[in-house]
Amino acid sequence: MSPPPLHGPTALPAGWSARVAEWIDARIAQAPLGRTVAASEMYPLLDGVITADGLGVESAWRRFTDAVAPNSIGLDSERFLAFIPVSPSAAGVWMEAAVGAATFSAESWLEAAGPVAAENQTLRWLADLMGLPAGAGGCFMSGGSIGNLSALTVARDQCAPGRRTVACADTAHASVFNSMHMLGLTDVVVVPTGSDGRFTGVALAAAIGERTDIGIVVAAGGSTNAGVVDDLAGLADVCERLGAWLHVDAAYGGAALLLPERRALFDGVERVNSIIVDPHKWLFAPEGSCALLYRDPNLARAVHTQHGPYIDVLHGDEPLWNPSDFGYQLTRRATGLPLWFALAVHGVDAHVQAVRVGVELATAAAAKLAATPGVSLVMEPMLGVVMFRREGWGAAEWKAWGDGLLRDGVAFVAASTWKGEPVGRLVFMHPRTPTTLIDEIVASLSDVS
Numbered sequence: 001m002s003p004p005p006l007h008g009p010t011a012l013p014a015g016w017s018a019r020v021a022e023w024i025d026a027r028i029a030q031a032p033l034g035r036t037v038a039a040s041e042m043y044p045l046l047d048g049v050i051t052a053d054g055l056g057v058e059s060a061w062r063r064f065t066d067a068v069a070p071n072s073i074g075l076d077s078e079r080f081l082a083f084i085p086v087s088p089s090a091a092g093v094w095m096e097a098a099v100g101a102a103t104f105s106a107e108s109w110l111e112a113a114g115p116v117a118a119e120n121q122t123l124r125w126l127a128d129l130m131g132l133p134a135g136a137g138g139c140f141m142s143g144g145s146i147g148n149l150s151a152l153t154v155a156r157d158q159c160a161p162g163r164r165t166v167a168c169a170d171t172a173h174a175s176v177f178n179s180m181h182m183l184g185l186t187d188v189v190v191v192p193t194g195s196d197g198r199f200t201g202v203a204l205a206a207a208i209g210e211r212t213d214i215g216i217v218v219a220a221g222g223s224t225n226a227g228v229v230d231d232l233a234g235l236a237d238v239c240e241r242l243g244a245w246l247h248v249d250a251a252y253g254g255a256a257l258l259l260p261e262r263r264a265l266f267d268g269v270e271r272v273n274s275i276i277v278d279p280h281k282w283l284f285a286p287e288g289s290c291a292l293l294y295r296d297p298n299l300a301r302a303v304h305t306q307h308g309p310y311i312d313v314l315h316g317d318e319p320l321w322n323p324s325d326f327g328y329q330l331t332r333r334a335t336g337l338p339l340w341f342a343l344a345v346h347g348v349d350a351h352v353q354a355v356r357v358g359v360e361l362a363t364a365a366a367a368k369l370a371a372t373p374g375v376s377l378v379m380e381p382m383l384g385v386v387m388f389r390r391e392g393w394g395a396a397e398w399k400a401w402g403d404g405l406l407r408d409g410v411a412f413v414a415a416s417t418w419k420g421e422p423v424g425r426l427v428f429m430h431p432r433t434p435t436t437l438i439d440e441i442v443a444s445l446s447d448v449s
């Protein structure tokens with residue numbers, strides 16, 4: 001019986017890979033800003049794709065290039081300034097393709113010693129940037145949400161009975177609140193931040209007073225909405241006094257640890273119990289990568305290791321470094337390899353320069369916005385996020401502004417709110433974002449149609 005045609009060297013026509021490589025090269029050269037479409041327009045484009053006999057690779061690939069890919073907004077476009085962009089390096093994109101092709105069993109050392117060692121080398125590099133002790137370690141996961149959930153699961157399990165209350169700022173990321181909900185952490189002290197959006201040790205101490213039931217404190221190493229790094233040293237002092245676990249969500253801002261001129265913002269990071277940094281945000285890895293580190297990874301191992309007759313062999317007699325022991329995921333891609341490869345190819349200094357461009361663009365944009373009549377900054381940017389007001393604009397005008405910029409192919413922006421007030425928000429990250437885009441955006445604030 002001849003095997004079905006899915007695998008092996010003749011599964012696709014000879015030379016096919018060059019076509020895909022060409023598409024990837026073009027994407028790396030210039031990611032399109034793209035577009036969004038209504039469901040009523042989109043689904044018909046996919047009619048008849050899944051059939052009993054298949055379309056053949058030419059026709060199937062055309063559906064991808066003509067219908068699927070163009071109907072998306074380029075998160076990797078240098079004109080994507082909304083939410084938190086992703087601007088993967090060329091080396092990262094190609095290593096991601098290799099990781100997909102190899103399907104490393106990167107959940108375990110036994111199956112993937114090489115990929116896991118390379119990931120651990122990258123984690124160690126990050127831990128050194130933070131000043132974490134030699135014993136610190138963890139794993140890469142698929143994103144910040146699952147990273148926060150995994151870390152907070154370990155934190156919860158360390159809490160003594162009656163000390164399961166969590167304290168976090170009103171600026172904490174949605175995934176922190178969702179994680180607490182999923183983990184049954186229902187007692188939460190949400191500490192209000194002031195006009196600077198910074199969660200401080202003083203504010204935490206004031207909010208909790210004489211309470212002794214705080215077992216976990218969650219801080220941000222770059223809040224998503226405003227890009228503010230919390231007072232990690234002050235919060236660590238309070239945690240030490242309470243014996244509480246300090247988790248830092250540096251999914252977005254952790255990359256700024258690379259910048260000597262911003263490093264002081266992170267003072268105290270060396271005292272965390274757990275921390276996440278997403279390489280797919282500001283460390284130029286493709287989508288799907290979160291570095292999760294614990295001061296004492298053995299605590300995580302006790303919580304996350306999965307047991308079963310068919311997988312106990314992974315644990316061996318000596319404790320082996322299985323990434324799946326440190327976060328809630330068993331089968332996993334080696335999501336740390338793209339960053340590892342880009343670091344290996346270009347070195348750390350190129351990454352420092354690339355992160356710095358984001359801060360410089362944000363600083364330049366803030367200066368131009370502040371000098372624009374009728375526009376004022378919500379705050380000076382600490383990292384790469386700029387928030388601003390425009391006299392007379394409410395939610396409807398901000399929405400029209402974003403729609404217009406996308407329609408005209410200028411940029412993808414998404415308005416936000418600050419303390420309930422509708423505001424403009426720009427996030428600079430892509431090192432190839434032209435400074436002229438700032439001028440185009442400033443000009444767009446004069447009228448909305």
Ligand SMILES: Cc1ncc(COP(=O)(O)O)c(C=O)c1O
Pocket residue numbers: 084142143144145146148173175220222223224249250251252253278290
């Ligand atoms: C500070 C912070 N934490 C967590 C997340 C969630 O990360 P992910 O989207 O990778 O799940 C984000 C996403 O933007 C973030 O900015």
